Amino acid sequence: MMAAGGTPPTPMAGCTDVLAHWPGNLAGKERAYLDLSGVGELRGVRWTGTHMQLGALATYWDVVTDARCVAEMPLLVAAARTIGAVQIQSRATWAGNIANASPAADGVPALMALDASVVLVSGNGGAGGLEREEVRLDEFYLGYKKLRMRTGQLIEAVRVPRRPRSVSIFEKVGARRAQAITKVGAAIARSDAGWRVVANSVAPTVRRCRAVEEMLEAGAVVRSPLGFAAALAKDVAPIDDIRSTAAYRRAVLGRVLYFALRGKAGVV
């Protein structure tokens, strides 16, 4: 179906984004949908020697309840726990969070900080086989709701490399303590691959803060939240919207990073 001509159907996994707007979404009702829920191969969390792999139907709850995730990838568990409540966590999927491409997505920054990649699958023009392509998550977003993904491709899985991480921090600032969309957020990890600092709700896409990462790598001394200001000016471009202001997002991202990183790298 995805490979057939014309506009392919919209794949649906947990439906938590689609159904929230369903009753009044007249255009959405005209569209075709592809229900993936019966495709067993897409379910759950799998482990190989080098990777943890989330099937396209893997939910937040699958990760929260996976003992190896809890031990090895606490960043994912921390992110999952902040999303909606248990009802949403048990339906909503990591792949759906990636495909929905909200700049406020909470699953995406955690995955990006762990160097996740997206496995895309497509039919190969009726020849019978399947084509696969793997794209790094931090290269997956081209702009607001624009994905590095061709018509007819489907997210099959998300792969996260297994490596020791000495730092795993997930920060979410919402308009209340639970059940809130992120106004400013950050996922921070450190491994042999280096520092990863990923921010959400401060740019048209979830975005790696490479200038901040470089500061941390270099051990630059940071004595206050303002110490990150110059780097963040390069890394993020927050806006005023109905949830918050650009000024708040910029300032609080610096504050959240400063207080989270105090005592690490050059942050004092």
Added chain:
Amino acid sequence: MKRIEGLAKLTGAERYVDDGPADAGLGMGPCLWGMTVRSPPPHARGRVKEIRYGKGGGGIDWSKLVVVDHRDIPGLAGGRGVNEVLMIGTDQPVLAAEYVRHVHEAVVLIAGEDREMVRRAVAAVEVVVEGEEAALDYRVEPTAAQVQGGFDANVLKRLGINKGDVEAALAAAPIVVEGEYETGAQEHVYIECNGMIGWVDAAGVVCVKGSMQCPYYVLNALKHTFACDEKGVRVIQTATGGGFGGKEDYPSVIGLHVALLAAKAGGGRPVKMIYDRGEDMQATTKRHPCLVRHRTGVDRDGRLLAQDIQVRMDAGAYVTLSPVVLSRGIIHAAGPYFCPNVRVDGKAILTNSVPYGAFRGFGAPQTIFACERHMDVIAARLGMAPEELRRRNLLRDGQTTATGQVIKAHAPSPGTDRVALMDRALVAAGWAKKKQEHTAFNAASDHLRRGMGLATFWHGAGFTGSGETYLKSRVHVAGLPDGRVEVRIATTEMGQGTTTVMTQIAADRLGLAADRVVVAVPDTTVVPNSGPTVASRTVMVVGRLVERACEDLLVRVGLGKDAKGAVVGEAVRRWHHLRNAEGGGPRGELIGEAVYRAPPGVQWDDATYRGDAYGTFGWAAYVAEVEVDLRTYAARVVDFVAVQEVGSVINPTLARGQVAGGVVQAIGWALMEEFAWKDGAMANATLTNYIIPTSDDVPRGGIRVEFVENPYPHGGKGSKGIGELPMDGPGPAIANAVADALKEFGVEPNRLPLTPERVMGMMEKAEAAHA
């Protein structure tokens, strides 16, 4: 006593307006789905040039749809229909005709069997508006082009209170403290959105049933628009999932809408309208935004010498209830303090926002916020503890309020010691000890700051001034043939416990078991007009009438007024037995009746705003403890103590629930609930983006509620109102606590809600001023 309908609500057995059978039990075919075409943004004000039907076309069969616009209204009521919603005024049209005064104003109604087709039809109607300059900021004087409705500077209502000589006292005062305080709108977020079913019965009676607080308000609105008397209309309340004032005036609008669609549909066919959350948030009323300026003269000991207060409220686009909201606002503006010279100047300003309406507290939370924040500002200026400033000024029995009302005990109860009430709250909160702990904690923490805040306040119980006297509420208590009694009141259960408490009151008065008392479904063909379910008047005023109607019933069955127990049931049964045995005539109804009469000695002058504004007041002292996170500027309430004197507490569980729930609602107003406005319309009309508290935003130890009981002899079982007090006090208590927590930075949190963005702005402003 356990809540009567509690189990049904817990298990989902309760039937709200959208839960009934498809044909609403009428046997006239399934309900048609009704929906509303609203005036579009960006024009908050303008002339309706054209209504274009059929934009888009696709799959809409207009012959299967019922369509009503303003031109249909006269004809749907035998040529006499009136396109006006009767509330305090009649300025609001049922459906906009040639002019719209706010975005999302109802213009066209559409009903049909296929809900999806109705949705598409609504989207296919285009209302073309030629925009005029809208007035969108009530805080500033309107330009000439923004003035509307023939009002002077858009002042919809102006009310004042004058006591003593304020100018002279201010001129002579050694210290004058000024302040400006602002509060935002608030959405009710009742769990059940507005919903109604309308039909025309076989006798031609226009019937409406649904979610509402005030069946007789809806009845009066129907009578007015359909130009008929009460025999031509009928209103029934269904189980109602919360109101908070949001179902005081608005149900008249949606009630008229379903009635008009049903009248046009004909054939006795019922029409149902159920708003979704977005429409409910965009189109229905909200709490009035308010700006209050204080100029206060004090002596060096902190005694209030003069209070000069200006109150300015945003009324929105139509009158709705704004004059009365302003009235309650100004009467509460000076606080529960003695001051010899007081001037309050209140204005409700017409704008082109969605009309503001009733919301728990009804204007008082806004002015009490200003008063209680200002008391802390004065205390800081004097270098005095906030509790000490209040101790010196709280009303003592025998002293007068701003309107000249003498505060006194209601014999045989002792008077209320408001200072003792405050001290009790301070002790319960651990005020002195916590303050010390916070000093140490704040010095040691790099990013957390804790603080304590106090508010002492009042809430006038029941309608203001002569309101109850004009209303002449009426209550029936019927004796049924099987010996049970039925309480017949138009006062509604909407989650607050009316059914349970009225059962308790009647059962206690008659000495019957609770299961021998029934509370009738509020149906205007059965229950008399006991007044609207508002103003914390239900238990106090209507409950007292229920007691008196019980006494009347006893007399009618030949018993003494103090008779109780089994003899009552026997006498009721005997009355019916004798009537039926005598035979011949129509089977009579046994009804005890009571009609409101004012407590003795209450005098109020509406022209001068002098006298007894209320028969009595509830008194309260609340203490909030907050923690501000300097990483995110978010404040949260970590402890809350609510102490109040509300007369007798009849059902402690329900009373505690009212207070705790009200405090949580006020936490939302104080810290989170912010409107994103665009063209006078709500841009964040979703529960995702309009943020109310969850259980995680409530102190871990719960809201700590304490009551002081002084029975009020003119209230049901000695009660006064409870329901609005908890909306009044938390705003200022929390803001005062935030000020305390951030005192090292010198911020003045004088505007609600204290969202993190606003706290950050205050901090930056304070830093800039410091530098």
